Amino acid sequence: MLEYIKALHIIFIVTWFSGMFYIVRLYIYNTEANEKQEPEKSILQNQFNIMIRRLWFGITWPSAILTLIFGPVTLMMSGLMPLAFSGNWLTIKLVFVTLLYIYHFTLHSIYKQESKGIFKYSSNKLRIWNEVATILLVAIIMLVVVKQSLSFVWGLVGLVLFIILLMSAIKIYKIIRGKK
Numbered sequence: 001m002l003e004y005i006k007a008l009h010i011i012f013i014v015t016w017f018s019g020m021f022y023i024v025r026l027y028i029y030n031t032e033a034n035e036k037q038e039p040e041k042s043i044l045q046n047q048f049n050i051m052i053r054r055l056w057f058g059i060t061w062p063s064a065i066l067t068l069i070f071g072p073v074t075l076m077m078s079g080l081m082p083l084a085f086s087g088n089w090l091t092i093k094l095v096f097v098t099l100l101y102i103y104h105f106t107l108h109s110i111y112k113q114e115s116k117g118i119f120k121y122s123s124n125k126l127r128i129w130n131e132v133a134t135i136l137l138v139a140i141i142m143l144v145v146v147k148q149s150l151s152f153v154w155g156l157v158g159l160v161l162f163i164i165l166l167m168s169a170i171k172i173y174k175i176i177r178g179k180k
Contacts, residue, residue: 002077009070012063016104017137019060023107024130026052028123030114049115056111064104071097093143100136124174131166138162 026048033044075090106129113120121129139159146155 006074009074012066016063016067019055020133023055024126027110028126031119031123034119089143089147096136096139103132
């Protein structure tokens with residue numbers, strides 16, 4: 001039974017991340033559509049708003065909730081629940097998971113703003129914000145797979161290097177896009 005619960009947990013993690021990755025892309029497209037002239041602006045934004053609402057409430061939110069349900073059940077069934085609070089890899093992973101839920105709530109805040117026609121962030125800022133999920137995904141997966149064989153210092157160094165690489169890629173993309 002544990003394997004089925006763990007499989008469901010992983011499935012909903014994947015669908016949750018998929019939703020978070022794609023929702024920010026839709027926010028970017030919606031933001032860029034806001035800069036277009038009518039009637040193109042209204043046509044695009046109407047379509048993006050439908051896509052955003054369906055993705056957010058049909059996939060992303062349910063996946064976040066089911067991940068939150070199956071995660072603790074997996075911990076309890078595998079006997080790891082007491083370990084979650086003993087200062088090891090699992091505690092650090094849970095900190096990153098908490099950050100992931102905070103990120104999810106920021107995406108919900110952007111959803112509410114854009115649905116009211118408020119565009120606080122440029123498409124470039126949203127592109128950078130989109131990478132937060134990538135950073136958290138890498139941190140969480142590395143902690144789950146590598147566990148204790150990864151030292152905290154080297155894990156942190158690797159994460160910082162990964163962040164620098166991602167931000168450099170965004171900068172290069174912006175330069176290339178600006179030339180077109």
